[in-house]
Amino acid sequence: MDKRELILEATLELITENGFHATPMSMISKKAKVAAGTIYHHFENKEVLLEALYAESKKKMGRAMQLATVNGENYETDFKSIWISLFIFYADNSNTFQFLEQYAQSPFIRKETKEEQRKHYQPIIDFLGEGIRKGNLKSMDVEILTEMVHGTVASAAKIFHQNKGLSKNAIDQLAQFAWQAAKA
Amino acid sequence: MDKRELILEATLELITENGFHATPMSMISKKAKVAAGTIYHHFENKEVLLEALYAESKKKMGRAMQLATVNGENYETDFKSIWISLFIFYADNSNTFQFLEQYAQSPFIRKETKEEQRKHYQPIIDFLGEGIRKGNLKSMDVEILTEMVHGTVASAAKIFHQNKGLSKNAIDQLAQFAWQAAKA
Amino acid sequence: MDKRELILEATLELITENGFHATPMSMISKKAKVAAGTIYHHFENKEVLLEALYAESKKKMGRAMQLATVNGENYETDFKSIWISLFIFYADNSNTFQFLEQYAQSPFIRKETKEEQRKHYQPIIDFLGEGIRKGNLKSMDVEILTEMVHGTVASAAKIFHQNKGLSKNAIDQLAQFAWQAAKA
Amino acid sequence: MDKRELILEATLELITENGFHATPMSMISKKAKVAAGTIYHHFENKEVLLEALYAESKKKMGRAMQLATVNGENYETDFKSIWISLFIFYADNSNTFQFLEQYAQSPFIRKETKEEQRKHYQPIIDFLGEGIRKGNLKSMDVEILTEMVHGTVASAAKIFHQNKGLSKNAIDQLAQFAWQAAKA
DNA sequence: AATGAATGAGGGTTCATTCAT
DNA sequence: AATGAATGAACCCTCATTCAT
Numbered sequence: 001m002d003k004r005e006l007i008l009e010a011t012l013e014l015i016t017e018n019g020f021h022a023t024p025m026s027m028i029s030k031k032a033k034v035a036a037g038t039i040y041h042h043f044e045n046k047e048v049l050l051e052a053l054y055a056e057s058k059k060k061m062g063r064a065m066q067l068a069t070v071n072g073e074n075y076e077t078d079f080k081s082i083w084i085s086l087f088i089f090y091a092d093n094s095n096t097f098q099f100l101e102q103y104a105q106s107p108f109i110r111k112e113t114k115e116e117q118r119k120h121y122q123p124i125i126d127f128l129g130e131g132i133r134k135g136n137l138k139s140m141d142v143e144i145l146t147e148m149v150h151g152t153v154a155s156a157a158k159i160f161h162q163n164k165g166l167s168k169n170a171i172d173q174l175a176q177f178a179w180q181a182a183k184a
Numbered sequence: 185m186d187k188r189e190l191i192l193e194a195t196l197e198l199i200t201e202n203g204f205h206a207t208p209m210s211m212i213s214k215k216a217k218v219a220a221g222t223i224y225h226h227f228e229n230k231e232v233l234l235e236a237l238y239a240e241s242k243k244k245m246g247r248a249m250q251l252a253t254v255n256g257e258n259y260e261t262d263f264k265s266i267w268i269s270l271f272i273f274y275a276d277n278s279n280t281f282q283f284l285e286q287y288a289q290s291p292f293i294r295k296e297t298k299e300e301q302r303k304h305y306q307p308i309i310d311f312l313g314e315g316i317r318k319g320n321l322k323s324m325d326v327e328i329l330t331e332m333v334h335g336t337v338a339s340a341a342k343i344f345h346q347n348k349g350l351s352k353n354a355i356d357q358l359a360q361f362a363w364q365a366a367k368a
Numbered sequence: 369m370d371k372r373e374l375i376l377e378a379t380l381e382l383i384t385e386n387g388f389h390a391t392p393m394s395m396i397s398k399k400a401k402v403a404a405g406t407i408y409h410h411f412e413n414k415e416v417l418l419e420a421l422y423a424e425s426k427k428k429m430g431r432a433m434q435l436a437t438v439n440g441e442n443y444e445t446d447f448k449s450i451w452i453s454l455f456i457f458y459a460d461n462s463n464t465f466q467f468l469e470q471y472a473q474s475p476f477i478r479k480e481t482k483e484e485q486r487k488h489y490q491p492i493i494d495f496l497g498e499g500i501r502k503g504n505l506k507s508m509d510v511e512i513l514t515e516m517v518h519g520t521v522a523s524a525a526k527i528f529h530q531n532k533g534l535s536k537n538a539i540d541q542l543a544q545f546a547w548q549a550a551k552a
Numbered sequence: 553m554d555k556r557e558l559i560l561e562a563t564l565e566l567i568t569e570n571g572f573h574a575t576p577m578s579m580i581s582k583k584a585k586v587a588a589g590t591i592y593h594h595f596e597n598k599e600v601l602l603e604a605l606y607a608e609s610k611k612k613m614g615r616a617m618q619l620a621t622v623n624g625e626n627y628e629t630d631f632k633s634i635w636i637s638l639f640i641f642y643a644d645n646s647n648t649f650q651f652l653e654q655y656a657q658s659p660f661i662r663k664e665t666k667e668e669q670r671k672h673y674q675p676i677i678d679f680l681g682e683g684i685r686k687g688n689l690k691s692m693d694v695e696i697l698t699e700m701v702h703g704t705v706a707s708a709a710k711i712f713h714q715n716k717g718l719s720k721n722a723i724d725q726l727a728q729f730a731w732q733a734a735k736a
Numbered sequence: 737a738a739t740g741a742a743t744g745a746g747g748g749t750t751c752a753t754t755c756a757t
Numbered sequence: 758a759a760t761g762a763a764t765g766a767a768c769c770c771t772c773a774t775t776c777a778t
Contacts, residue, residue, distance in 0.1 A: 017291070018291065019203075019204070019205065019291070019292075020203070020205070021203065021205025024747060024748080025748060025749080026746090026748090034763085034764095035763060035764040035765055036749085036764085036766095037749085037751080037764060037765065038762080038763055038764070038765095040748095040749070041761095041763070045749075046748070046749090098289075105342075106203065107201075107203070138357070138361070140357060141354075144354070147339055147342065148336065148339050148340070150339075151335050151336060151338065152332065152335060152336070152339075152365070154335065155334075155335030158289075158331065159328050159332070170324075170325075170328070173322070173324060174328075177322065177332055177366070180364050180367075181362065181364050181365030182361070208772055209772070209773060209774080210771095213740090218738085219739040220739080220740060220741095220773090220774085221776085222737080222738055222739070222740095224773095224775085225737065229773075230774095371742085385659070386659065387571075387572070387573065387659070387660075388571070389571065389574060390573060392767080392769080393768080393769060393770080394767090394768085394769090402742085402743095403742060403743040403744055404743085404744065404769090404770085405771075405772080406741080406742055406743070407770095408771080409740095409741065409742070413769080414769070414770090466657075473710075474571065475569075475570070475571070506729070508725060512711055512722070512726075515707055515711050516707050516708070516711075518707075519703050519704060519710075520700065520704070520733070523699055523700050523702075523704075524700070526699065526703075527696050527699050527700070530699075541692060542696075545690070545734070546733065548733050549729045549730065549732050549733030550729070555758090555759090576750075576751055577751070577752060577753080578750095578752090581761090586759085586760090587759060587761055588752090588753085588760080588762095589753090589754080589759065589760055589761065590758080590761095592752095593758065593759070597752075598752065
């Protein structure tokens with residue numbers, strides 16, 4: 001397996017468990033079964049490693065949302081489909097979820113990196129923007145609405161991980177929670 | 185001013201800015217204008233200092249919510265009043281908000297500490313539980329509903345701090361967002 | 369004894385023996401019988417430690433030259449007296465001599481530090497300048513003459529240390545060597 | 553061009569600029585446009601590379617002095633001719649000069665290597681020895697005299713490089729400085 | 737209670753060297 | 758002969774904590 005991949009994986013696991021500063025490079029190298037110096041062949045330093053992990057995670061999140069079945073016939077159905085896709089991604093990838101939550105606003109990630117990775121989030125912004133224009137959603141600033149809707153997914157995922165699971169019914173109820181909040 | 189208070193204040197400010205591990209005790213002692221050893225007269229070690237800060241912050245949050253005018257006449261009005269009280273506390277105390285968000289789930293805070301500080305949160309759980317029983321709110325697990333509603337406040341506060349402000353109108357709209365989500 | 373002094377002394381000894389990069393801070397701390405961190409209480413980092421040592425050494429050199437008996441009656445006698453004073457300092461302080469020779473032009477010492485420490489050398493420049501004006505010495509650029517005369521002292525000191533000693537006679541002969549070179 | 557030669561050249565340039573320990577093998581390999589491993593095909597390790605460079609440099613110095621026109625008619629003229637030949641070599645090859653000055657006494661060069669490379673210096677020792685015997689030069693230990701005379705060349709070269717040049721006149725004056733110092 | 741110099745374990749990072757290709 | 762990814766020991770430096778004052 002690619003060493004770069006092994007390092008990123010070990011980093012994700014350790015960093016969500018211990019936090020950035022409580023995860024020494026030596027611990028990462030041990031978990032990745034790689035020499036300490038090898039990490040530095042692939043990542044300039046610890047910060048760059050973190051940023052690479054952030055970029056990788058955002059990319060995966062973007063891909064997950066594109067798996068939602070959106071056919072444009074019924075806005076509510078499409079909305080819930082996207083909501084559930086993201087929820088499932090967060091539920092299935094607890095480390096990635098925690099990592100993104102924790103580092104989204106941290107000073108470890110440079111503004112430019114965040115800006116650049118925003119592209120993976122653009123489709124959902126567009127979808128909500130369209131909903132606002134068409135009158136399906138509340139007439140709000142689209143950035144604010146996006147943040148609020150995303151907040152409902154994040155809260156739901158947090159509950160999922162605390163509970164170590166959630167029934168199909170409960171998930172649908174939470175999607176409904178989000179939909180009623182956002183709809184016009 | 186009490187040295188203990190000065191230390192806690194300096195810690196809050198520095199830790200939200202830099203994170204736990206990127207905030208040396210020496211930096212705290214400098215900001216608090218206190219000798220390094222003095223911190224250890226008031227707090228056994230760095231972790232204990234953090235836990236004390238957590239307890240203090242939760243207490244303040246609890247007090248803020250008790251300022252809401254809840255008269256029991258109209259459930260929706262009371263719901264929004266509490267929602268806005270908490271939001272205002274988070275808006276006015278950005279460091280405390282950030283700190284609680286960041287460390288609520290971090291491994292730095294021992295489970296027992298978290299459990300103990302839950303008491304400050306009990307009134308709102310009771311209020312929502314009553315709403316469910318009375319049929320004002322969705323019939324959901326009260327813990328789940330509480331987490332979801334709290335999530336809307338946290339998202340709103342995050343937006344407030346990113347935007348560096350939010351109009352009265354926008355705040356009311358966000359309270360409405362939460363209410364429509366939660367109501368039966 | 370002052371820890372700062374102990375550290376400087378250990379550094380001088382080790383650095384002349386091994387060179388800057390071959391002398392780990394851990395080695396210095398061990399020789400000075402001081403914890404590694406203690407060095408950093410007295411010197412910001414390794415480079416600053418080196419610069420402090422340089423400044424200290426230049427100061428000592430300046431003091432040594434002021435011990436020469438210069439009465440202004442006979443220029444040749446005064447010239448040789450100064451020459452021998454500096455020679456004796458270099459002979460008696462082999463480490464300081466080696467250190468100054470080695471680091472005088474090294475990139476470790478910042479230009480500003482060198483400029484600043486030049487003051488300890490000013491008296492001899494003045495003395496040689498006066499000799500040129502009065503016709504006692506060759507009519508040359510005073511900086512060049514100073515460098516050449518200093519070179520003779522340095523060469524003599526090098527010989528002294530290689531030979532592990534030099535007779536009074538030989539020293540006088542070398543002072544004479546320098547005088548004949550420099551005199552008009 | 554021969555890779556061995558490229559490596560030696562890169563090493564000379566980098567080592568005079570940064571010093572031995574501040575010049576990683578990777579830096580040398582990059583400058584020489586050669587893979588890291590390739591250096592180890594030509595030189596057993598870093599120390600051996602340094603010693604090879606030392607030997608090469610001493611050889612070049614020896615060759616330069618042999619270019620002096622020495623016809624045995626006038627000792628003073630021959631003395632100055634040799635002095636100037638060496639000076640010109642040091643002036644033209646600033647890196648080699650610096651390197652030899654810096655590493656002549658350093659612990660990096662083994663005694664045996666230094667002994668072996670002394671052969672390139674033998675002709676000048678013989679020339680000065682003859683001058684002493686014939687009464688042209690001061691009656692001194694020939695090794696001491698050689699060191700002192702060489703010191704004047706080295707000082708002159710140092711001045712040359714600091715000044716970034718020196719007039720023909722000045723050079724003659726410095727040769728005269730050396731001659732008056734050494735002559736009987 | 738308060739101070740701050742001192743400690744030394746442990747962190748991020750570098751780099752001489754190896755070895756499979 | 759030549760390559761360059763990989764190694765891991767060793768470096769500089771930081772910082773939680775102690776303790777004599």
